[in-house]
Amino acid sequence: xxxxxxxxxxxxxxxxxxxxxxxxxxxxxxxxxxxxxxxxxxxxxxxxxxxxxxxxxxxxxxxxxxxxxxxxxxxxxxxxxxxxxx
Amino acid sequence: xxxxxxxxxxxxxxxxxxxxxxxxxxxxxxxxxxxxxxxxxxxxxxxxxxxxxxxxxxxxxxxxxxxxxxxxxxxxxxxxxxxxxxxxxxxxxxxxxxxxxxxxxxxxxxxxxxxxxxxxxxxxxxxxxxxxxxxxxxxxxxxxxxxxxxxxxxxxxxxxxxxxxxxxxxx
Numbered sequence: 001x002x003x004x005x006x007x008x009x010x011x012x013x014x015x016x017x018x019x020x021x022x023x024x025x026x027x028x029x030x031x032x033x034x035x036x037x038x039x040x041x042x043x044x045x046x047x048x049x050x051x052x053x054x055x056x057x058x059x060x061x062x063x064x065x066x067x068x069x070x071x072x073x074x075x076x077x078x079x080x081x082x083x084x085x086x
Numbered sequence: 087x088x089x090x091x092x093x094x095x096x097x098x099x100x101x102x103x104x105x106x107x108x109x110x111x112x113x114x115x116x117x118x119x120x121x122x123x124x125x126x127x128x129x130x131x132x133x134x135x136x137x138x139x140x141x142x143x144x145x146x147x148x149x150x151x152x153x154x155x156x157x158x159x160x161x162x163x164x165x166x167x168x169x170x171x172x173x174x175x176x177x178x179x180x181x182x183x184x185x186x187x188x189x190x191x192x193x194x195x196x197x198x199x200x201x202x203x204x205x206x207x208x209x210x211x212x213x214x215x216x217x218x219x220x221x222x223x224x225x226x227x228x229x230x231x232x233x234x235x236x237x238x239x240x241x242x243x244x245x246x247x248x249x250x251x252x253x254x255x256x257x
């Protein structure tokens with residue numbers, strides 16, 4: 001693990017959900033997370049404004065860790081670390 | 087006393103993981119109202135929950151092989167519909183078909199799945215489809231009329247499922 005105070009936002013997998021509306025970003029992210037191993041990281045790109053609330057909620061409900069979340073006018077980028085659940 | 091070897095929790099000391107559950111009633115058979123239960127159920131299973139939908143009365147059309155791809159949105163008495171027409175015009179032949187085409191175009195343009203695609207997505211993720219037995223009797227729908235994966239059930243069977251739900255909604 002990166003010992004620096006800045007969180008390491010490197011990801012093992014990237015999923016671009018640009019242009020997709022609810023429920024597709026959550027649906028597609030969950031499909032990818034299910035195939036990943038515990039502790040692996042997913043970088044998720046979205047453009048749905050609802051994703052700002054949806055993706056943290058998904059991580060909370062699934063038991064994943066939301067490592068980082070950044071947003072500008074055009075898109076949101078989330079890094080999610082998979083928890084111990086399937 | 088013999089140890090319960092089936093109970094792996096006793097060995098590993100891990101807490102049991104009991105998934106949350108969503109229980110929905112889908113009572114509407116219009117194109118617009120077919121979406122919300124499928125959106126909620128597909129999201130619930132994506133969150134790691136269980137989800138089941140009880141399709142009853144006109145909602146049963148969503149599980150009907152010959153109808154699930156032909157759901158419509160009314161142009162008459164639908165002030166929020168895709169075509170905001172006065173009722174006198176919304177009642178004309180072809181107006182409902184036009185409103186339905188417009189709504190399907192909205193959905194396609196927004197890259198939203200169709201109702202048949204949503205049914206496949208949710209079924210593949212393990213969402214339970216309950217087909218209301220009374221509706222089948224009242225409306226003359228047979229088991230062969232229903233899409234694959236629909237379980238015929240009465241209210242008691244659904245309530246038995248819903249009794250263990252964390253979230254229940256009527257759509």
